[in-house]
Amino acid sequence: MKLHALVALLAALSTTAHAHSQPELKRHANLKRQTTSSSSASSSAVSSASSAASATVTTSVTGSSSSTGTAVVSSVSTAASAANSGVAATILIESATISGVPALTAITSGMSSGSTFAATTTWATTASPPVSGAPSLPTPFVYSEGVWPTQDKTPPTDTDEVQSWLAELDGWDIPDLEPTTDGTCASDPTFSADAASRGWWTCGAHTRDTDIINCPDKLTWGVSFDDGPGPYTQKLLNYLESVDISATFFVVGSRVIERPAVLVEEYMSGHEISVHTWAHPHLTTLTNEQIVAELGWTRKAIKEVIGVTPTTMRPPYGDIDDRVRAISLAMGLIPIIWTTAGTLGSFDTFDWEVAAGTKTGPECVQEFDNILGNASDIDTGIIVLEHDLYEVTVDLAIGYNLETAQNYNPAFTLKPIGECYGIPTTDLYRESNTNTSFPYTNTTTDVNGDGTADNTTTTTSSGTSTRSSSGVLTINVASIYTTFSLVGLMAFASTLL
Template sequence: MVKIILTFTALSMALSMVMGHGVHGLEKRATATCSTVYKPVAAGAYPALDCTPFVQDPQVQTWLKLVDFTKTPVYPPSKDGVCPTDLTTIPKDQCWWTCQKCEAPGDITSCPKTGTWGLTYDEILWTLVICTHASRKNSARVHFGPPKFATNNPQVLSTTKQYALSHSSLLDACLPCLDGPSPDSPRLYDNLLAHKQKATLFIVGSRAISFPATLKRAYADGHQIAIHTWSHPSMTSLTNQQIVAELKWTEKAIFDTIGVTPLYWRPPYGDVDNRVRNIATQLGYKTSIWTQDFDTDDWNIPGGTATAQSVVATFQSWLAKIPTMSTGFIVLEHDLFPQEVDVSVNGILPIAYATKNLVMQPIAQCLSDGKPYKEGAGTFQLLPSNNGTTSNSTTGPTVISGSGDKSSNAAVSISVSSGASVLMAVAVMTALC
């Protein structure tokens, strides 16, 4: 058996800097530990964590009957959500958000009212797999994200060895590491609670069953709980049946943990097209993304290609745009790494709390939806229309007094990493890795 103990932040920074990963690399699960051999899920159990569930399972077969696939548009699955070199090869009616910047009529990308920030966190998953091999006693192969990110880079291997406190040269083994909710998520929740602030939390199914106490705490605090898939894949890369399995297993995991069925979902990386939307809609879900180009870039802080100062500056630049916007906004932000939570609780949130007339709300609140779950309101409380979860109407360095000019139609959303969480002027934050 191989036991590998890593210093999370230090290693993640080294890997990010060496390998130059964007959001797809940082938040993507490792696929090396996912079996290709189908085994039925036992009664009362769940699929393998962080792996796309098998569609042969009897439970999935039952869920498939909920969708009329003859009504689902036919587009070939993408290659891990990556856009083709020639974008003109994508059918215009595919409305692929990632590559065509296309928003469908039902997409939630902003809050209707000006000066409103839809606050959201993405509870995203991050998996690191270290493989040691008997043939290379003093080396390790690092799998960071999907197989194409696997590396034998000497600098990465050196970093890995530095933090591997023990290993075996006798066995070949792969250990998935650091794929849980961020230990700093409760710190973010504490901050929100202290300011009586609620947010929308997009939950990865694998994290829901791995860290039920964290999810129960978030729900008890009155945050809106939403779906962020089972294993955090690029949804356009999946088959129709896999899409159903990813969504429904997550729904079940959340229901089994807190007793409610979310009606809102967010595609990982915002990777959605009309095929994926159709299936999600038939299952009863509302597709929630974020405002185009409202990415705080906070996920690049651990890798050293962004700083807390640059993230805060980006947020402040959005606040300056509010007077020209005809809607609120949703921002992408994360809370997987300590640095991401730090910039939220010490940088972005204090500015937001102090900004006059900025209203911060969960998505359901900004849409005046008092029933974000199939069962109804749950612990979510819909406040009067003129009373945001937090309305900073007294003092603050920034004053929002927009004219409602319809020349701008932006919205902001902040997402947190799977195990991670996020913020936004309607900011959507998500946090369970």
């Protein structure tokens, strides 16, 4: 019996090692266009899509009272020619009857607002948190004017708090990059032309190995929402609970102190919490001190409300370069961005454009549906950008985008980003984290003593890390968790011998 188990284990080790050596674990998606498909597979795709078109989903999304509605997939966005060519069939939902969600054509920036949603649960401070090793919930947060910076404005940098957080940058080589004018390529053509060397995501989607930009496993959908907690976030939480989906919430500090009970509901319901700055600025436009203030006050607000400090962040608008990246890492925050795949598009739902009045609901859903059709052509899974600050973005999520995800052919697996990336939940918060390799610790950078950062590479038990001449520490995040998985399997093997 032990011999059989050992043989099976060795096979698993071989498979795991091979799988994690493939391109899907690299930070940049390796694109592979599907070109062939058997006629039986094509028929199956059309049949599955047609079946999904008549499927119904019943769910309750109301806050104070229980109400049941039905989401109906009324149209399949596919053609026989597409199915016969082997292109994955996608489903475009044109109408929804989930309670409280209007028809797609009615979702616009000027639509009438419905009732807002308050948190539905009062959690005791003795309630066990959903994260192993995390402290109990703090006493309920009470906002005190004068203790916190002005909402929606970059905090001042001369406070005791910011000065103490600046000390976290000691020993780190922060690249001496000039701030951008407004975070856009058009306003800074010189910086834009140099975007690759600056690692500026905004102009060309340039990333580093320290960035999390996809889910490693193909057809895995990393569910994420930015900018809340908002007045309709609880409506979203009710829906997510009803369909058993967990998400990552990138929260804004100014919103956290405004709706602390909703943040508690997110956290205690098992969703992942991450930093999304205090006032939602383009971070590349700020000074080093201002970036520290934006990240530091948001960390503090989150901890005051739920008792833990996130170890991840998402830059607003995806606006990050090597300077912002280095400051984030020095403060113990791993950058997470949504997936972009070159000519295949960015996995952005464009819900924010509906809120801004630059797109209609149907235009938004159709454009995202077209891009979603490329998911099968990518060797990794995807991280998708959505928002929970506005009623229109929540309605698009629960009535259309997430329903599309659940009815997609081939099927998606929906997970929060930390889980889809294989990061233990305990690693996502400083207070519960015992992993010395995540987030990254500072290392010696000026080995030869010439006053500049050396381009050195070291191999450790957590993978390969590189400190470039720009001073940015790069570590392959995926290799850390691949190593942990293999170590766990080897430990189990020892019990069989």
